[in-house]
Amino acid sequence: MSAQAKRQAADGGGAMLVLRIVLPVVVLGLGLLAWELVVRLNHIPPYVLPGPVLVLKTLVSDWGVLSRSLLTTLLTTLEGFLAASVGGIALALLFNQSRLVEYSLFPYAVILQVTPVIAIAPLLLIYLPQQTAVVVCAWIVGFFPVLSNTTLGLNSVDRNLAGLFQLYGASRLQTLRLLRLPSALPYILGGLRIAGGLSLIGAVVAEIAAGTAGAGSGLAYRIAESGYRLNIPRMFAALLLLSLAGIVIYGLLALVSHLALRRWHESALGKES
Structure with a gap:
């Protein structure tokens, strides 16, 4: 050229x-x-539909309350996301090393995924402390995408490369470290991008189910509280913060994925051409 x-x-x-x-x-x-x-x-009156200018003014005027609630929700999301990431990847590695374990436990992971978290949250709040229950809800919805994507990636290794490793007498640990994990990295990062947003959703659902006021209340409670008081501008401001938080979470995880894959994987190489 x-x-x-x-x-x-x-x-x-x-x-x-x-x-x-x-x-x-x-x-x-x-x-x-x-x-x-x-x-x-x-x-249109503000208690029916506030305009974007009023929403921004409310965001500024109520920033003290909304910012504390935002930090509470983000902390819960981060804890649930980290638990889902570590647990999903670790269990997928175990599945890859033992078909018996995979056949025994994977159906229960599917059941956990298809059960609506809004139905699980009140039950968890009975048996667990409130904050722990909220984190568990965030973990539940983020866990399965990491597990399923990592499992798919570990099982999608090129058979010719796997045969070559076997021919040269590589151990299972060497094959996992040098072949399966690098090949599964795009799948793992894709699962993490999905889990980031889902963890935020799980945290919001659990906070609504908890419905507890106080300094430790998250944005979900502020939305419900604003609805009860017909403070619709604050509700929209809280929704705006939640949306921005989700965009930032996805953007950061997408950036990490791009930086990890940009030098060797086709999905990232194409973006730089």
Whole structure:
């Protein structure tokens, strides 16, 4: 490829990157403008539908309360996510080393996944301390994606490479460390990206089920409390913080995935071309 062609390709890639950033921002701005106009022109009261300007003002004025609740929810999400990550990867490694263990325990992991967490949360709150129950709910919804993706990745190793390792007399530990884990890394990181958002959802559901006020209340309780008091602007402000938290969590995990895969895996190499 000539130098001119490379420059044209780089310019085209830069233009596409700008479009991917600018277009969503433009659409968001137009949506917010339309929302504000609808509220103002129809004189909709704030307790029915607040405009985005009022929501932002409420976010600023109530930042002291909302920020503490945000930290509580994020801490719960982080604890549940870490537990789901460590537990899911560890159990998947155990499954890969023992089919007997996989056949014995995997159906129960599926049952745990398909049971709605909103139905489990009240039961957990009976038998566990409140904070522990909330973390367990966050762990439940984030655990299965990590387990299933890691298991799939460990079982998707190229058979020719596995045969080559066997031919050279590699031990099971060497095969796991040098072949299966690197091959499964894209699957593991994909499962972690899914688990990050799901852990936030689990924490929110559990906080709503707990419904306990106080300094340790999360954003979910603030949303429910605002609904009871018809403080709809604060409800929207709390929802905005939850949405932003989910976007940041996904963005950070996507960045980690890109940095880990950018030099060798096709999914990341394509983004840099």
